[in-house]
Amino acid sequence: MEGIVGYGAYIPRNRIKVEEIAKVWGADAPSYKRGLMLEEKSVPSPDQDTITMSVEAAKNALRRCLINPKEIGAVYVGSESHPYAVKPSGTVLAEALGATPEVHTADFEFACKAGTEAMYVVLNLVKTGDIKYGLAVGADTSQGAPGDALEYSAAAGAAAFIFGHENVIANALESYSYMTDTPDFWRREYQYYPQHGGRFTGDPAYFKHVVGAAKGIMDKAGMKPSDFEYVTFHQPNGKFPFRVGKMLGFEKKQIETGWLVNKLGNTYSGSSPLGLTAILDVSKPGDKILIVSYGSGAGSDAFIFEVTKRIDKARDLAPKTRELLDNNRCYLEYGEYAKFRQKIKKAI
């Protein structure tokens, strides 16, 4: 059966705390911490972007499956912060991995679900038999305007998945997509920061689509919440994944393994994919996992995976997601953060 043969994560080591941001804007840090369940978020260094993080995560995925990169037939990067407006991120990634030149490359963009879009297409290409292996990456150096509510959550990180037929770590039992035209969050051409519809991003956007995709895929598979060991949802803040999980009938213990947002922030296209890597890090053969992404605009992709015995051989071959999150952290002050994120305009 087709499924994940290798997975890898990458999280930059820099962090900034909610209090540090709130201090600058005179905002009420406790209400952000309590209301949105956010404590700190990751920040990319000045020389890091979606491409560099994609390379890091993809290398970790390769370490777990030990395949010849030349056998990768598709390299897809999903992000809303591709460094170039014109010129693919995927070409740099494919070159860095040694997968060129017989490889198909495309960049995906669908707000925070671009990563799972790449996974959806790669999985289904592998299913056709047209390619032996395919690589899908969700990565973002998310933008949040200074002082905006998004600034407390917009973070950086990447997750990579190699799909194939042999030596599969997690079989893909089902995939499903749910989408409507719902303008809850957007960034127009030439704008640096996105705009959002405030509370409109909740019920008619996130909750409607995540619930729609989760119910749709469970119906399709004939499964119910209690059939899953783990579930991970898109994590725009700490609260939403637990609330949507409760609405669907999942328990806290099924959600918290892949719930990284309180210490990581919202890594946009990397968000639910990173949750999946954290789950795979601790899962056992036979575990069933549900992942549901969410991208503004708006839609959700959902997958059901079943972990195989192969996980025991692959798990320790690359850094685990919780290790990347908890170790080697470097805390920034707001000034450094503003410089790193190019929020300060220099003369040259």
Add this chain to the structure above:
Amino acid sequence: MREVAVIGVGMTKWGELWEKSLRTIFVETALLALDDAGVDKIDSMYVGSMSSGLFVGQEHIASLLADYLGQVPVPSARIETACASGGLALRLGFMEVASGMSDVVLVSGIEKMTDVNGYEATYALGTAADQEYEGYHGITFPGLYALIARAHMEKYGTTREQLALVAVKNHLNGSKNPLAQFPFEITVDSVLNSVLIADPLRILDCSPITDGAAAAILCPVEMARKMKKQVVKIIGSGHATDAIALSSRKDLTWLEATYQAGKRAYAMADKKPEDIDILEVHDCFTIAEICVLEALGIVEKGKGGQAVEDEVTYLDGKIPVNTSGGLKAKGHPVGATGVAQVIEIVKQLQGEAGKRQVKNPRIGMAQNMGGSGGSTVVHIFERE
């Protein structure tokens, strides 16, 4: 002057109505009022709306809404006096029927406020303050009412807990109103620990941003007696103005326009404050309810905070105030608020207020206020 009755009312569930447009909300609400009245034609209509231009980019709504209600070519006028727009729409409808110029008049109010974000909504609401003397300095309505609250606390010893109790009482009432935006109870602790907006006011002291409409049908009492078993009359109407800038007032804690409008309404109705059985007042912020009750003579000057602490204004108190949940729990689509207050009074007087019904009220009062008190409309109603 002819006597005027309210023969039909209509209101739909208030809240964040993202799936409905301004015209849809209006038409649904107005049709309920026409059904309730048992009429399908009107002679004219008034629509209270504070800022449809800034909220949904649509002006000229009087004709638009008359058209979508299927009532063109009847005369239709939009009325604007900030948050008192709905109350004034009622007053003008009342005057038109009383004068004999029209028999059946639709009075309504509407605001669709959640199509813009919080900053834009705050700006739109802020245009009801004095732009040169207040807006220029960056103050918004929570700030203006915070100044009033602070002054009231200094002058009369009103406590932070008493302010919180206004919100607690109104949410308790609102929990019994299925059309309210926030039909649930809150506690003093939750008010005191909610996010600080403008010291001393916290978020649970503030009325929300709401989409909603309200409509009522007015006609001469003679006509109403032939159509309805129970007739609710408008027996008093008062309207008054004050400086809209707080800095131009002699006493921050005193709402002169409310006092003046109340005085005129009491005089027309030949009633005194002690004759009033139930009240709907403009609690855009908790302090506002306290100041309004004092200006209307319902409680002594400076005793508004004590009144809520003594539970005088609770549903089972001596004089129930904001049985609908008030602006705080029911919601505050600014232009609609003044008409929704009338609906609550009419329902209470007819004994149709469900779980929040007050025991056998006969005379009710509605007070609707614009800005920080720069305009006020007061009406008194009586069940025959």
